[in-house]
Every structure is written in structure tokens, then in C-alpha cells.
Amino acid sequence: MDILSITYIINFLLLILASITDIKERIIPHKYTIAMFLINIVVGYYYFGFDAIIALFSTFILCLILSIGMGGGDVKIFTALAPIFAYPDSFVFYIPKYILYMIGISMFVAAIFPILKILMKYWKDIIPSALYLAMILGIIQYIVYLYKIPYVSVIVWAYIIISIYISRKVPKYKEYTKKLGFLLPVYMLIIYFIDPIYFIKHLLLSSIIYIGEISLISIVIYALTGVEISDKKSIDELKEGDILKDIIIIDKNNVEVKNLNIIKRIKFLIENEIKKSNKKIIATDGEGLSEEDIKLIKKLYNEGKLPKELNIIKTYPFVPFVVIGYTIVLVMIYLKI
Structure with missing residues (x-):
């Protein structure tokens, strides 16, 4: 076993230790990221030369760009791992492709949990409406199939997205859409009797795919319009790293709390930046609340300017997802995928 392989194993063990702490305390100890950095920069430079340094800095910059949805500890982990993945001819815009795979896989797996939460909570709305929209899409696709009408699918998908938003x-x-959704089996039976070949070759599989796609689009739209998985949390229980769903606006002696969805939060923050307002805003990003923020929030609460509880977006420890991405990437490397 060569030094690089041993380094991969050491990094795996360090990621497991960091995962355990992240799960228990939602903290990534610096000792693990520092150890990974020191080992990886030496081994990476030994194997890949200056490319390891380029990989380190380019990954750091990429992670800073993505840091709206990524915590500081996660940024350090991906950056520390980059030098040992700086294989020749494996860079995409100066970033090792295996690091891009790792980030993508980790984020994809991390996204599954809130998606499932939203689906479990709103499935009685999402699934029947998805059946209705799949039926509408199927009918129009059948008309297009018969008369060879071009570019209709673009209009149809636009209608689907608008329909979900309106609902x-x-x-x-x-x-109305939920009730019509139960007509999907009737519609499929009608098509089967009218055109069994089309039903078998196109409709049956495409309907299943459409229902899945529309359900996923629905979940995303639900999240963007304000159903992030959030919990009420007492101000006394706030800790560093908690991500507020609320925005706290401090204008001299006046304090206002706004519970905004993702789109409205972004709009509010952009407008506030453009206006160059003198109001102090407490709005968290991927880093979450700082100790300074918490002290100010507790001070305002003690002055009677804030409610006892605030809305906190439910988050999950991210390092275990990195372990999954890291493992899959190692398998890809050794299988030469």
C-alpha cells in the first residue's frame, strides 16, 4: 500500500471522528481539519507538485462562494481534502473534478432529508396535484404525438410550475387540482382503449416519470415559498451556529421580527443593501448565529423587545454526508471511473 492510499485511510478515520462530534454537538473540531490540512498538503505536494497548491486555493474560493449553504467547518474540510485529489488532467476550472463530485454528492444526500420532511408533511397536497398535472401533461403530449406540434412542452412545463405556485x-x-388528480386512472384507461400501443410504449412509463418530476418541483416550490423545516426555539436555548428563519430588524429603539420565506428573505436583504439603510439586520447565512448575535438577541429580549421564541431552520450535521461523498469518490478513483 502506497503513501497516498494510507493518507486516504487516515482522512477517512478523521472524517469519521469529525462526524461523531458533528452529530453530537454540531461542531467540527479544528484539530481534525488542521491534521487533515497538514497531512494532505505534504502528501499532495509530494505526489502532484504545485497542482496540489492550486487545488487547495481554488477549492477554498469555490467553497466560499457556496458558503451561503455551507458552514465554515465544511469549507475547511473540502479545502483540506483538495491537495490529495489533484490528479493530472482532472481539473475543471482549476478545481479537482473529484472534489466537485464530493461536494455535489454531499449536498445531494444532505438535500434528501428536508425533501422527505416536506413530502411527509404535505404529501396529501403534493401527490394528488402531481397526478392532476401529470394527466394534463399526458393529454397535451398525446395531442402533440398525434399532430406533431412543436415547442408545446415548454409552455406546458411553464403552466405546471405556475400552477404549483398558484396552488x-x-x-x-x-x-380543485387535488380532486381532478383522482381522474388520472380514468384518463389512462381511456387512452389504453383508444390507443393501446401508445399506452404501452409511451404513456405508462412517462406518467410515472412525470409524477416524480412534478412532485420534486412541488417540493422545491413549497420550500421557496415558506415551508422550510423550522422549529420554535427559546432565546435562552440559542447557540452558535443556529440558523434563523426570522430576520430581526433593529432601528434605534424599534425592533421588528419578520418571518420570511427564502425568496422574501433574499428580496428583503437586496433591497436593504440597495437602500443603504442604517438599520441593523440580524439575518443568518450558512455560518449561523455568532456569539455576538446571540448576546444582542438576549439583550433585546431582556429589554422586552423580542418574543420568547424565534424560528430556527432545522439543519442536519453535514460531515456524515461528506463521508458518503468521500467514500464514493474513492471507489470511483480505484475503479478508474
């Missing part, structure tokens, strides 16, 4: 805002429309 979030208009309860009566939501109920």
Missing part, C-alpha cells in the same frame, strides 16, 4: 397561494385552486 400554494389560492386554497380553492389547490382543492
Whole structure:
């Protein structure tokens, strides 16, 4: 076993130790990232030369760009791992492709949990509406199939996205689409009797795919319009790293708390930046609350300017997802994928 292989094993063990601490305390100890950095920069330079240094800095810059959804500890881990993946001819815009795979896999796996949470909570709305929209899409696709009408699918998918958004805002429309969704089996039976060949070759599989795609789009739209998985948390229980769903606006002696969804938060922060307002804003990013933020929040609460509880976005320890991405990438390297 060569030095690089031993280094991969050492990094795996360090990631496991960091995962355990992340799960228990939601903290990534510096000792693990420092150890990874020192080992990897030496081994990476030995095997890949100056490319290891380039990989380190380019990965660090990429992770800073992605840091809206990535904590500081996660940035350090990906950066520390980069030098030992600086294989020749494996760079994409100066970033090792295996690091890109690792980041992508980790984020994908991390996204599964909130997706499942939203689906479990809202499936009675999402699934029937997805059946209705799959039926509409199937009908139009069948017409396109018969008459060879071009570019209709673009309009149809635009309608689907708009329909999902409207269903979030208009309860009566939501109920209307949910009820019509139960007509999907009837529609499929009609098509089967009219055109069994089309049903077998196209409709059956495409309907399943459409339902899955529309359900996923629905979950994303639900998240963007305000159903992030959040919990109420007492101000006394706040800790460093907690991510507020609320935005706290401090204007001299006036304090306002706004519970905004993702789109409205982004819009509010951009408008506030453009106006160059003198108001102090407490709005968390991937780093979460700082100790300074918590002290200020507790001070405002003691002055009677804040409610007892704030909305905290439910998060998950990220290092275990990195371990999954890291393991898959190592398998890809040794299988030469």
C-alpha cells in the first residue's frame, strides 16, 4: 500500500471522528481539519507538485462562494481534502473534478432529508396535484404525438410550475387540482382503449416519470415559498451556529421580527443593501448565529423587545454526508471511473 492510499485511510478515520462530534454537538473540531490540512498538503505536494497548491486555493474560493449553504467547518474540510485529489488532467476550472463530485454528492444526500420532511408533511397536497398535472401533461403530449406540434412542452412545463405556485397561494385552486388528480386512472384507461400501443410504449412509463418530476418541483416550490423545516426555539436555548428563519430588524429603539420565506428573505436583504439603510439586520447565512448575535438577541429580549421564541431552520450535521461523498469518490478513483 502506497503513501497516498494510507493518507486516504487516515482522512477517512478523521472524517469519521469529525462526524461523531458533528452529530453530537454540531461542531467540527479544528484539530481534525488542521491534521487533515497538514497531512494532505505534504502528501499532495509530494505526489502532484504545485497542482496540489492550486487545488487547495481554488477549492477554498469555490467553497466560499457556496458558503451561503455551507458552514465554515465544511469549507475547511473540502479545502483540506483538495491537495490529495489533484490528479493530472482532472481539473475543471482549476478545481479537482473529484472534489466537485464530493461536494455535489454531499449536498445531494444532505438535500434528501428536508425533501422527505416536506413530502411527509404535505404529501396529501403534493401527490394528488402531481397526478392532476401529470394527466394534463399526458393529454397535451398525446395531442402533440398525434399532430406533431412543436415547442408545446415548454409552455406546458411553464403552466405546471405556475400552477404549483398558484396552488400554494389560492386554497380553492389547490382543492380543485387535488380532486381532478383522482381522474388520472380514468384518463389512462381511456387512452389504453383508444390507443393501446401508445399506452404501452409511451404513456405508462412517462406518467410515472412525470409524477416524480412534478412532485420534486412541488417540493422545491413549497420550500421557496415558506415551508422550510423550522422549529420554535427559546432565546435562552440559542447557540452558535443556529440558523434563523426570522430576520430581526433593529432601528434605534424599534425592533421588528419578520418571518420570511427564502425568496422574501433574499428580496428583503437586496433591497436593504440597495437602500443603504442604517438599520441593523440580524439575518443568518450558512455560518449561523455568532456569539455576538446571540448576546444582542438576549439583550433585546431582556429589554422586552423580542418574543420568547424565534424560528430556527432545522439543519442536519453535514460531515456524515461528506463521508458518503468521500467514500464514493474513492471507489470511483480505484475503479478508474
